[in-house]
Amino acid sequence: MQQKLCDFIVNEVNVGIFSLDKSHRILLWNRFMVQHSGIRAEQAIGANLFELFPELPQKWLSKKIESVFVLKNFAFTSWEQRPYLFKFSYHRPITGGMDFMQQNTTFMPVRNESGEVDAVIVNLFDVTDNAIAQNLLQNAMGKLEEFSNRDGLTGIYNRRYLDMRFTQELERMSRYQAAFFTVILFDLDRFKLVNDRYGHIAGDEVLRVVASRVLTILRDTDIFGRYGGEEFLLLLPQTDLAGAEIAAERIREILCSSPVQVGETKIQISASLGVSACHSGCSNPQQVIEEADLALYASKQNGRNRTTVFSADLRES
Numbered sequence: 381m382q383q384k385l386c387d388f389i390v391n392e393v394n395v396g397i398f399s400l401d402k403s404h405r406i407l408l409w410n411r412f413m414v415q416h417s418g419i420r421a422e423q424a425i426g427a428n429l430f431e432l433f434p435e436l437p438q439k440w441l442s443k444k445i446e447s448v449f450v451l452k453n454f455a456f457t458s459w460e461q462r463p464y465l466f467k468f469s470y471h472r473p474i475t476g477g478m479d480f481m482q483q484n485t486t487f488m489p490v491r492n493e494s495g496e497v498d499a500v501i502v503n504l505f506d507v508t509d510n511a512i513a514q515n516l517l518q519n520a521m522g523k524l525e526e527f528s529n530r531d532g533l534t535g536i537y538n539r540r541y542l543d544m545r546f547t548q549e550l551e552r553m554s555r556y557q558a559a560f561f562t563v564i565l566f567d568l569d570r571f572k573l574v575n576d577r578y579g580h581i582a583g584d585e586v587l588r589v590v591a592s593r594v595l596t597i598l599r600d601t602d603i604f605g606r607y608g609g610e611e612f613l614l615l616l617p618q619t620d621l622a623g624a625e626i627a628a629e630r631i632r633e634i635l636c637s638s639p640v641q642v643g644e645t646k647i648q649i650s651a652s653l654g655v656s657a658c659h660s661g662c663s664n665p666q667q668v669i670e671e672a673d674l675a676l677y678a679s680k681q682n683g684r685n686r687t688t689v690f691s692a693d694l695r696e697s
């Protein structure tokens with residue numbers, strides 16, 4: 381009666397159960413294993429596991445099994461380390477990009493009367509639902525973080541992110557002597573007039589177009605964001621002042637190259653830019669931005685729609 385009950389449980393439980401002797405011969409193969417592998421118990425029992433499933437990671441798995449025989453202890457694996465042992469398909473409409481059933485496994489030693497381990501029982505748990513939920517959660521967290529770094533209007537980075545990256549770049553500079561970077565700060569010219577003449581919604585559209593135009597000419601490593609209302613900031617890692625000036629001029633040219641179309645209206649825009657550099661020994665991000673701001677101010681003073689590179693004499697003027 382007890383044996384019957386055991387057999388019943390082993391077959392009805394929704395867990396894969398099979399056992400192996402020292403030479404990896406299969407001694408037990410429950411219904412879960414039959415259903416998911418398509419191999420009947422009569423075929424499996426007596427067969428060598430690795431001959432029956434040549435796709436199994438033999439080196440790793442035989443080591444794991446061997447450790448249970450030798451140490452006489454339980455062993456475990458989780459889907460996070462190794463997503464699955466057997467390539468069992470998983471039939472669910474939402475699989476979160478997972479092709480196969482995700483599995484946790486437990487290896488249990490079976491001792492004989494003299495205390496020696498003469499078989500290992502392997503339990504295989506289908507944890508696909510958990511894995512999907514965890515992946516969805518991680519994706520959502522990733523999106524949330526990405527979202528918190530973005531400016532809601534333009535989609536480029538926001539000031540919080542720029543400040544964080546600025547600090548990181550400074551740390552990188554103090555760690556690696558060879559690292560350096562430059563900053564471009566730019567501000568749209570007479571943007572108040574755009575708002576006053578065409579309305580705030582048109583002004584918003586202009587800001588979006590500015591961001592998308594600049595994005596088309598940047599390098600992958602450049603970090604570009606909206607620093608304030610109509611003020612934008614770029615961090616250019618491993619770029620010297622001459623390179624930054626070229627980039628700034630490119631930005632200036634693309635912004636005034638053609639008017640921004642908002643509905644039927646064409647709005648001509650331009651920007652004033654300031655460029656400054658962060659040298660080794662520079663520890664204060666604010667100082668670099670201040671210097672870029674002084675240079676930007678000089679561009680405004682000298683007629684707008686121009687680029688100025690920071691130099692010490694700008695402090696005096």
Ligand SMILES: Nc1nc2c(ncn2[C@@H]2O[C@H](COP(=O)(O)OP(=O)(O)OP(=O)(O)O)[C@@H](O)[C@H]2O)c(=O)[nH]1
Nearest residue numbers: 567568569570571572573575580581583584609610
């Ligand atoms: N539409 C819109 N306007 C904004 C936004 N943020 C700031 N502004 C506007 O940008 C304008 C900035 O005006 P000012 O600081 O006087 O500068 P300016 O008119 O660009 O003149 P100069 O910088 O001297 O060339 C103000 O009218 C702000 O209301 C925004 O998110 N959307």
